Amino acid sequence: xxxxxxxxxxxxxxxxxxxxxxxxxxxxxxxxxxxxxxxxxxxxxxxxxxxxxxxxxxxxxxxxxxxxxxxxxxxxxxxxxxxxxxxxxxxxxxxxxxxxxxxxxxxxxxxxxxxxxxxxxxxxxxxxxxxxxxxxxxxxxxxxxxxxxxxxxxxxxxxxxxxxxxxxxxxxxxxxxxxxxxxxxxxxxxxxxxxxxxxxxxxxxxxxxxxxxxxxxxxxxxxxxxxxxxxxxxxxxxxxxxxxxxxxxxxxxxxxxxxxxxxxxxxxxxxxxxxxxxxxxxxxxxxxxxxxxxxxxxxxxxxxxxxxxxxxxxxxxxxxxxxxxxxxxxxxxxxxxxxxxxxxxxxxxxxxxxxxxxxxxxxxxxxxxxxxxxxxxxxxxxxxxxxxxxxxxxxxxxxxxxxxxxxxxxxxxxxxxxxxxxxxxxxxxxxxxxxxxxxxxxxxxxxxxxxxxxxxxxxxxxxxxxxxxxxxxxxxxxxxxxxxxxx
Numbered sequence: 154x155x156x157x158x159x160x161x162x163x164x165x166x167x168x169x170x171x172x173x174x175x176x177x178x179x180x181x182x183x184x185x186x187x188x189x190x191x192x193x194x195x196x197x198x199x200x201x202x203x204x205x206x207x208x209x210x211x212x213x214x215x216x217x218x219x220x221x222x223x224x225x226x227x228x229x230x231x232x233x234x235x236x237x238x239x240x241x242x243x244x245x246x247x248x249x250x251x252x253x254x255x256x257x258x259x260x261x262x263x264x265x266x267x268x269x270x271x272x273x274x275x276x277x278x279x280x281x282x283x284x285x286x287x288x289x290x291x292x293x294x295x296x297x298x299x300x301x302x303x304x305x306x307x308x309x310x311x312x313x314x315x316x317x318x319x320x321x322x323x324x325x326x327x328x329x330x331x332x333x334x335x336x337x338x339x340x341x342x343x344x345x346x347x348x349x350x351x352x353x354x355x356x357x358x359x360x361x362x363x364x365x366x367x368x369x370x371x372x373x374x375x376x377x378x379x380x381x382x383x384x385x386x387x388x389x390x391x392x393x394x395x396x397x398x399x400x401x402x403x404x405x406x407x408x409x410x411x412x413x414x415x416x417x418x419x420x421x422x423x424x425x426x427x428x429x430x431x432x433x434x435x436x437x438x439x440x441x442x443x444x445x446x447x448x449x450x451x452x453x454x455x456x457x458x459x460x461x462x463x464x465x466x467x468x469x470x471x472x473x474x475x476x477x478x479x480x481x482x483x484x485x486x487x488x489x490x491x492x493x494x495x496x497x498x499x500x501x502x503x504x505x506x507x508x509x510x511x512x513x514x515x516x517x518x519x520x521x522x523x524x525x526x527x528x529x530x531x532x533x534x535x536x537x538x539x540x541x542x543x544x545x546x547x548x549x550x551x552x553x554x555x556x557x558x559x560x561x562x563x564x565x566x567x568x569x570x571x572x573x574x575x576x577x578x579x580x581x582x583x584x585x586x587x588x589x590x591x592x593x594x595x596x597x598x599x600x601x602x603x604x605x606x607x608x609x610x611x612x613x614x615x616x617x618x619x620x621x622x623x624x625x626x627x628x629x630x631x632x633x634x635x636x637x638x639x640x
Contacts, residue, residue, distance in 0.1 A: 174269055174511070175495050177376040179245040183223050189236040189248075191220035198562040199263035199493050199514070200376065202247050205255045217255035220248045222372075230281020237277040238372035239334040246374035248276060251355045253364050260351040260376065263491040263561070264514040264532070265310060267346035269377040273303060274336045275322050276370040283323045283332050283367065292359055292366040295332070299325040299358045303371050305341075308350040310531040311457045316344040322355075322371060336374070346381035349532075380493070380514035383470055386524025387462040387584070389424040392639075394462070394525075394584035396604055397422050398447035398547070402484065407440030407551060409576025414438040417445055424464035424582035427523020436466050436579040439476065439551035442558070443577060446548040450604050451588035453480075453544040455530035462525025463517035463549065464581040471507035475516040475552040475568050476578040478528055482540035487548055488533055492516045494566040500554060502569035515561070517549060518568075518578055525584055543589055551577035592635055596627060606637040 177197045182190060192206040192214070202219040209215065222236040223245050229237070236248055249258040275283070283301060286294045295301070301323035307316035320339060323332045357367035387394070404417040419437045439445060453461050467473050479487040492515030500506050510519045517526045530541040552558045554570030590601045600608045612624035614631040627633055 174377045174379045177378075179221055179247065182221060183245050186223045186225055189220055189222040189224055191216040191236070194219070195221050195247075198564075199266075199491060200378070201261045201263075203256070203259050203261060217250050217252050218258045220250065222246060222248055227277050230277055230285070232278060232368070235276065235278050235368070235370060238336075238374075239275045239277050239280040240336055242336065242374055244374065246272075246372055249353045249355075249371045249373060251353065251369045258353045260353075262349050262351075262378070264380070264493055265347045265349050265529075266378045266380055266514060267511075268307070268341040268344050268348055268351060269379060270341055270375070271305075271339045271373055271377075272336045272375040273320060273322070273333075273339060274372045274374075275333050276368075276372050279322070279368050279370045280332055280334050287366075287368075291361065292368070295323055295325050295359070297325055299323065300356075301358075301367055302356045304354045304356060305339075306352045306354070307344055307348045308352065309347045310349045310529050312350075313457075315347060319356075338375075346379075346385060348378075379495075379511040381510060381519070383510040383520050383524070385527065386520035387459065387527050387586070389426050389464060389523050389525065389582070389584065391584075393586050394423075395588050395606075396450045396585050397424075398583045399450050399604070400448045401445065402448050402546060403444070403446040403548075404437070405444050406438065407443030407553070407577060409571065409573045410438045410440035410443065411574050414575040414579070420445060420447060420580045420582055422582060424525065424584065425466075425523060427521065436575070436581050438575040439549065439578045439580065440576045441553045441571075442551050444548055444550045445580060446546055447583055448484075448546055449583075449585055449588070450602075451585070451590060452482075453530065453547075453585050454587050454589035455534065455541040456587040458529065458586070459527030460530045460544075460585070460587040461547065462527050462584050462586065463547075464522070464525045464584070465518040465520070466522040466579045466581055467518065467520065468522060470510055470521060472505050473508050473510065473513070473519050473568060474554070474572070474578050475513065475518040475566060476549040476580075477552060478515075478517050479548040479550065480530070480533065480539070480544045481546040481548070482543050483538075484546045486538050487546070488536050488539045489561070490515050490528060490532060491561045492566075493562060494560045494564050496567060497556070497565050498567060499556065500567045500569050502554075502572050505569050508568070513566075516552065516566070522581065525582075547583055549578060549580060553577070590637065600635050601637065603637055605640050607640055609636045609638055610634075611636050 224237040355369040496512040554568035556565035613619035
């Protein structure tokens with residue numbers, strides 16, 4: 154948080170946004186042209202192109218998913234040239250292959266993101282087969298009524314479909330005779346900023362007894378993406394927040410925090426609803442690289458959607474202060490959420506150089522006061538030593554904005570620097586959307602409890618068409634449950 158307020162006219166001239174949508178770059182894996190890689194997934198930062206490679210022995214191998222290429226052969230229309238796009242590209246690109254025996258090709262995002270655009274083309278092999286057939290009597294030349302479609306399906310962290318589209322790589326319907334042999338850019342900016350996987354499937358009308366006769370390949374390149382613009386924040390007043398942090402396990406402020414902003418109890422209970430002065434001062438500041446660890450009335454558990462939200466006191470979407478978010482299921486071993494910063498430009502605090510939330514993913518602090526940055530434990534599922542069904546501690550670590558703090562992919566993270574008085578990240582609260590309510594099968598065990606909820610014993614005589622009603626005791630035959638009712 155800034156501790157010195159400057160008149161607006163002093164810095165309005167400095168308003169120059171530097172949004173940096175990211176373009177996936179695979180060039181680092183290649184040393185020249187006419188090379189391909191077909192036996193491993195490849196990643197660029199938080200984006201991974203999957204690959205399934207099988208060595209059958211005796212020199213026989215197969216692959217599906219994605220291969221990667223700098224091959225420029227646009228004349229050899231046979232399987233021997235399966236790694237070539239139908240038009241040259243000066244950079245490396247990916248070749249998708251979709252068969253019925255393996256999962257479809259998928260682009261995976263460590264941090265949910267918003268795809269913005271994708272360049273697509275046929276491969277030389279597929280385009281030639283669509284035009285001429287394969288010469289072996291399997292694939293026939295396309296004719297009236299045929300089509301060859303690329304389907305794109307976007308999934309969130311819970312593996313739910315959240316967007317879908319398709320593009321014809323060949324279209325002989327309605328009088329058309331189109332076979333794509335040039336690169337075309339698809340606009341994907343309409344997709345939500347919650348995409349965790351982008352799946353590619355290919356559909357052809359030339360199908361035989363053993364499945365598609367068309368060689369089901371497509372070439373893709375120059376995927377661009379960004380992160381949420383802040384519109385996905387969770388309001389402090391959202392009734393889906395069932396409880397708030399209620400205890401401080403540890404507070405270690407860094408430099409540039411004065412006494413009024415060093416009270417960790419300000420992080421307990423509900424965050425403000427964005428009511429101006431109170432939201433700007435009722436905080437605990439972490440200081441440069443400082444940290445705070447909080448606990449909760451009940452553990453946090455992983456259910457569909459965001460599981461908790463972290464509230465900072467940002468007064469403007471272009472002046473943001475960040476913190477790493479770490480969770481633990483034992484209070485000792487912590488796991489950090491993957492995070493990514495795409496703008497390496499130094500950001501002075503006074504007068505400040507406007508930022509854009511789209512350039513940051515997986516960091517707390519990118520939402521205005523009154524709105525929490527959501528975090529979904531599903532992103533950490535499978536982490537050794539972490540029980541995402543029972544998180545007991547959340548730790549926030551300030552990101553010092555001078556570029557010495559690095560994201561999960563070794564990129565410098567920049568936020569306004571230096572700040573003083575209330576230096577670094579200013580925490581208002583952490584709200585839980587999915588508390589773990591533990592109920593014992595032993596009737597003698599105390600009933601479950603949650604602040605601001607009343608625990609009620611309920612009874613139904615049958616589980617077939619149950620009629621749950623409040624019960625004073627367990628004397629009646631039938632079935633019982635505990636119910637938490639918001640006060």
